[in-house]
Amino acid sequence: MSDSSSIDVFDFVVKEGNGIKALVVDNGFHTLPHQYIQPLEERFHTTTTLKTASHQSVPVIDVSDWDDPGVAESICEAAIKWGFFQIVNHGVPLDVLDQVMDSATRFFESPIEERKMYLRANSPSETVCFATSFNPLVEKVMEWKDYLTMLFVDDDQASAFWPPVCREEAREYMKRVEVVIKRLLQVLLKRINVKEEIGKETEYMLMGAMRINFNYYPPCPNPELVAAIGRHSDVSTITVLLQDNTGGLYVRGEGDSWIHVPPIDGALVINIGDVLQIMSNNLYKSVEHRAVADRNKSRISIPIFVNPGPDALIGPLPQVLENGEKPMYKPIVYSDYFKLFFSKPHDGKNAMEFVKI
Numbered sequence: 423m424s425d426s427s428s429i430d431v432f433d434f435v436v437k438e439g440n441g442i443k444a445l446v447v448d449n450g451f452h453t454l455p456h457q458y459i460q461p462l463e464e465r466f467h468t469t470t471t472l473k474t475a476s477h478q479s480v481p482v483i484d485v486s487d488w489d490d491p492g493v494a495e496s497i498c499e500a501a502i503k504w505g506f507f508q509i510v511n512h513g514v515p516l517d518v519l520d521q522v523m524d525s526a527t528r529f530f531e532s533p534i535e536e537r538k539m540y541l542r543a544n545s546p547s548e549t550v551c552f553a554t555s556f557n558p559l560v561e562k563v564m565e566w567k568d569y570l571t572m573l574f575v576d577d578d579q580a581s582a583f584w585p586p587v588c589r590e591e592a593r594e595y596m597k598r599v600e601v602v603i604k605r606l607l608q609v610l611l612k613r614i615n616v617k618e619e620i621g622k623e624t625e626y627m628l629m630g631a632m633r634i635n636f637n638y639y640p641p642c643p644n645p646e647l648v649a650a651i652g653r654h655s656d657v658s659t660i661t662v663l664l665q666d667n668t669g670g671l672y673v674r675g676e677g678d679s680w681i682h683v684p685p686i687d688g689a690l691v692i693n694i695g696d697v698l699q700i701m702s703n704n705l706y707k708s709v710e711h712r713a714v715a716d717r718n719k720s721r722i723s724i725p726i727f728v729n730p731g732p733d734a735l736i737g738p739l740p741q742v743l744e745n746g747e748k749p750m751y752k753p754i755v756y757s758d759y760f761k762l763f764f765s766k767p768h769d770g771k772n773a774m775e776f777v778k779i
């Protein structure tokens with residue numbers, strides 16, 4: 423397919439479900455389609471931003487000793503100040519990280535017919551979906567990304583429905599990361615007065631629905647004009663992200679600065695989602711972030727969204743309000759919050775406005 427051919431990009435990428443990688447990488451389309459050009463105010467000027475942000479970076483925390491009070495302190499401080507941090511020595515074996523990253527690469531490198539077997543219309547299960555951009559039917563400008571999303575229901579469903587090229591690796595990775603997630607949540611909850619072990623009910627409220635995504639951002643001829651992923655905060659409790667060595671994740675710092683989260687071999691990026699900001703009544707921050715495409719290389723990132731179960735009622739926790747603090751948010755059933763987020767284009771922290779008191 424040549425750039426001068428008269429194909430309709432929207433039809434090819436979205437309606438036929440081929441995605442942006444099929445256009446740019448598989449078919450060698452070299453010019454930037456207009457559907458991806460962001461309005462001026464959303465464009466990202468890495469050089470100026472990096473200059474203003476060069477003195478800042480999100481903390482990197484060594485968690486080899488979870489029982490060290492200094493580790494807990496660093497985690498909570500980072501969650502309060504930055505909403506983002508990286509952890510190293512977390513106990514998830516490096517080969518498990520490599521294998522899940524390789525399996526994601528295999529998925530996106532598999533023939534387009536195989537990827538398309540997971541389009542919403544074709545997928546053997548509604549919990550598995552291959553798609554492009556974020557919400558192309560409501561977006562004015564599309565995001566430079568394809569993704570595979572897999573909601574974990576149980577091992578039988580994962581073995582039956584997740585793509586064979588990545589199902590075992592994704593499952594193993596999730597299992598290993600779950601141990602880390604529980605540790606992190608325990609530490610973060612203790613600081614807000616939830617001191618008991620996390621029981622079944624609390625577990626449903628914090629992590630009742632775990633979803634793993636494989637994000638693929640193709641190389642882009644004009645990265646400064648597009649959003650690989652637009653400004654947003656996550657609607658999770660927390661998110662655990664594994665990124666390859668390309669780089670491109672930016673987090674909002676003070677004022678208008680954007681801070682790069684550099685790839686570190688073996689590290690996991692942790693961020694606080696809206697749910698934990700709401701539950702902690704604004705102590706922990708769910709911070710805006712975005713991803714920028716690379717001019718020469720593709721990039722893969724693998725977030726695990728640790729979400730509440732769909733029926734969980736989300737609001738500031740009673741333990742947080744014990745001291746007479748006023749609630750800043752009204753309670754909402756999690757599935758309603760989730761739907762609200764996915765019904766619109768990415769738009770910063772807009773979803774939280776809906777539940778603010």
Ligand SMILES: O=C(O)CCC(=O)C(=O)O
Pocket residue numbers: 635637651656663665670671711712713723725
């Ligand atoms: O690719 C990244 O680094 C960020 C991905 C992200 O923010 C998301 O999927 O919610």
Ligand SMILES: [Fe+2]
Pocket residue numbers: 654655656711
């Ligand atoms: Fe995100």
